[in-house]
Amino acid sequence: MGHIHGKYNDFQKRLNKMPQGAPPTETLFKFLEVLLSENEAELLSVIPVKACTVPKVAKIWKKSQEETENLLNGLADKGILLDVEINGTRTFSLAPPMAGFIEFSLMRINKDTFDKKILSELYSQYINVEDQFGAMLWNLNPAIDRCLVNEEAIPEVYQSEILDYERASHIIETATCITVGICYCRHKKEHIGEPCPQNMPQDVCLTFNAAAESLSKHGIAKEISKPEAMKVLNRVRDLGLVQIGDNTQDGVSWICNCCGCCCEALMGYKQFGYIQNINTNFYVTVEKDECTGCGVCQERCPVDAIEMEDGIARVDLDRCIGCGVCTRFCEFEAITLERRDKLQFVPKDSFERVILEAINTGKLQNLICDNFSSVSNQVLNRLLKLIFSLKPVKRSMVEKQLKSRYITGMVKMYMKLSKDGLEGFDLANYDHPELKEK
Numbered sequence: 001m002g003h004i005h006g007k008y009n010d011f012q013k014r015l016n017k018m019p020q021g022a023p024p025t026e027t028l029f030k031f032l033e034v035l036l037s038e039n040e041a042e043l044l045s046v047i048p049v050k051a052c053t054v055p056k057v058a059k060i061w062k063k064s065q066e067e068t069e070n071l072l073n074g075l076a077d078k079g080i081l082l083d084v085e086i087n088g089t090r091t092f093s094l095a096p097p098m099a100g101f102i103e104f105s106l107m108r109i110n111k112d113t114f115d116k117k118i119l120s121e122l123y124s125q126y127i128n129v130e131d132q133f134g135a136m137l138w139n140l141n142p143a144i145d146r147c148l149v150n151e152e153a154i155p156e157v158y159q160s161e162i163l164d165y166e167r168a169s170h171i172i173e174t175a176t177c178i179t180v181g182i183c184y185c186r187h188k189k190e191h192i193g194e195p196c197p198q199n200m201p202q203d204v205c206l207t208f209n210a211a212a213e214s215l216s217k218h219g220i221a222k223e224i225s226k227p228e229a230m231k232v233l234n235r236v237r238d239l240g241l242v243q244i245g246d247n248t249q250d251g252v253s254w255i256c257n258c259c260g261c262c263c264e265a266l267m268g269y270k271q272f273g274y275i276q277n278i279n280t281n282f283y284v285t286v287e288k289d290e291c292t293g294c295g296v297c298q299e300r301c302p303v304d305a306i307e308m309e310d311g312i313a314r315v316d317l318d319r320c321i322g323c324g325v326c327t328r329f330c331e332f333e334a335i336t337l338e339r340r341d342k343l344q345f346v347p348k349d350s351f352e353r354v355i356l357e358a359i360n361t362g363k364l365q366n367l368i369c370d371n372f373s374s375v376s377n378q379v380l381n382r383l384l385k386l387i388f389s390l391k392p393v394k395r396s397m398v399e400k401q402l403k404s405r406y407i408t409g410m411v412k413m414y415m416k417l418s419k420d421g422l423e424g425f426d427l428a429n430y431d432h433p434e435l436k437e438k
Helices: 006-015 026-035 038-044 052-062 065-077 097-105 118-130 130-139 157-162 168-174 185-189 209-217 226-239 264-271 296-300 327-330 350-361 365-368 375-389 389-400 398-420
Strands: 081-086 089-094 145-148 178-181 204-210 242-244 254-258 282-288 307-310 312-315 335-339
Touching: 006 026, 006 038, 026 118, 038 065, 038 365, 052 065, 052 089, 065 081, 065 089, 081 209, 081 389, 097 118, 097 185, 118 130, 130 350, 168 204, 168 226, 168 242, 178 209, 178 226, 204 209, 204 226, 226 242, 226 254, 242 264, 254 264, 254 327, 282 307, 296 307, 296 327, 327 335, 350 365
Parallel strands: none
Antiparallel strands: 081 089, 145 242, 178 204, 204 254, 242 254, 282 335, 307 312
């Protein structure tokens, strides 16, 4: 396959350096050929994992800074790269496939950069028909996404217990930049001749913070104000859409507003047997004496977690994601949200999530030694891979009492090695006090 696809094969191998890779299939190479020229694929195959400056990339690519910057800008225009300013320094990094360049290619509001019909057909084949990518994605631990509870459906008794990162409204209120773009999932479905049967809107995909700045700068999404973002949130909640967001507490990059019939996350959750923990810190219960058996909750549930038995709603708690949509639409107040005794683990930030994913997929060495054009760097990479695969070392990395210190050390090393404007980056607290027993 490598001989046939040339530089695209090299780029696929680069994608697989990260925990979220891209399994090689004929379909993958077909849509990479739509997204990238062969020259672009060759250049991207050696781009580091860590965000890096124009001078650093120019050195790796062996090109002038002017030519390098033009190439980087073009790739950011396509949504393949994220163009982010860190402490006043402009940096570029490769976006992941999912919750990344796949979505960005269909998100643009104003103009068509790609043939969206062809891309939609290829994405549908790769993600929904072939199962290698989905199986890889849905086995990532931690998950890339999480469900956000419908705040208006939370009983008053639990309002004081809600943590800031559980609220979509808090994510909006604290964002440094917000953009809205086209929903990849429903847009893709429309292009393959399967428009959303519920006729849900497409102009409701929200991105935040650094990712939003990049998408706005390169014309992929439209910057909006916080009040405008709250209008989007209220609109989609009134329609019964589920908020699925970036699985981090701080620096959330995106919130999708999802229907069970089109959303990749919800469809994957059902397709792969409800194996991934994307649920909120809530679940629903049914008051049998109040339930009339109208079936509205069953119709509204986006993950098929509710069935009617003898005229009464029954909730499958192994499937329930605690979104609160059913509660919102029950006129008889027969179905309510309850707080889980044990809170879900949510990574503090993207550093923690990616590092934990890398540990669990055996790819941690790629985050540390990420100059894939350097022979000496890759010798060290292979040595670290060997060390990290030793049972005592791997066990120590995942033991609960050592994990927070290990993550902190890894983030410090990550920032030190980057040398690209991250020196003043604020270090998060990875102790997770919210998970400690009270």
